[in-house]
Amino acid sequence: MSTYDFNERYEDYEADFDPMRYDRQARRKRKPKVVHTPKKSKWEVIAEIADTAGLEAGFQTTYQPGLFEEGWLLESLRVFYEMDYVTDVLARIRGGKEASVYRCQTTAKTGMTLAAAKVYRPRRFRNLRNDALYREGRAYLKEDGKAIKNNEHRLMRAIGKKTQLGEQLEHTSWLMYEYSTLQRLYAAGANVPQALAVGENAILMGYCGDEQMAAPTLNTVSLESAEARRLFDTTLYNVELMLQHGLIHGDLSAYNILYWHGDITLIDFPQVIDSRTNPSAFAVLQRDITRVCEYFASQGVDADADVIADRLWKHFMTGSTLNQMADASLFETDDE
């Protein structure tokens, strides 16, 4: 089933996460929906999906998903089950507006006992967030992780015209940026989860936490002053490592840093931007560093975000460092 079909089928599941659901005024202002009569009742559709995704596929989970969550979840994770990577879904770590993340039981093949599966929301909701800024100056990535070339006219036209295919390509690209960034940064020694596998709608990666609980995000953690200083330095080291690879996180803050046993892990990369081609790169870097500094200031670390951003920008984006990076394309095309 294509991602596009998913979106049509899961309207009710989406409604569960609709930020306007409990806000009557906002709902009234919203444009009325075009009413259409589906060929099948929603119950028929759900029963059909639950049937094929759950029972026939033999993929049953300890975690009991909600009625509208089940089909989407199992369809999204089925690929990992078929690859013999995942044997069970143990719990939902977090159900958010853009993605839900689940703790999964894995096989020895993965080299891990537990993994985190990030399942993206159907595309429509993810797009509530304005992602145009992030797309500037960055190529579209296909499902093999390679960039679409400008001479792939059919694909470029589909994106330009926002056809079904175009929207699906955008969806894939968004997901592939997260996956390939995790791969690249993990290989470079950054504090990020190891990317294990990617499906049409989900990423399987290293899990931070234990059987009982997932690592908390840093914004909920109070640090001793020496530890705060050390983790601040680690965070900046990761920002530098990204710049060395021509990357800027784009949504970095204590909300996207996990804390576990004195160590941190940076997560949530779909909006990563190209520091060399995005016209807003410096402003985005400044914002990332400002947010990081805000959290660490609350933990007693005194640092000037603007000074740090200037220093990093000058160091990585001018002169010899930039020349060294110039030849290395960020993401491969088919030519390479």
Ligand SMILES: Nc1ncnc2c1ncn2[C@@H]1O[C@H](COP(=O)(O)OP(=O)(O)OP(=O)(O)O)[C@@H](O)[C@H]1O
């Ligand atoms: N590898 C992981 N190990 C443990 N927990 C994780 C992992 N990845 C994500 N999480 C948990 O899932 C949450 C959401 O993940 P992430 O930040 O990648 O998605 P998101 O796009 O911000 O989703 P939303 O906008 O819906 O919050 C994180 O805040 C964290 O609590």
Ligand SMILES: [Mg+2]
């Ligand atoms: Mg996040």
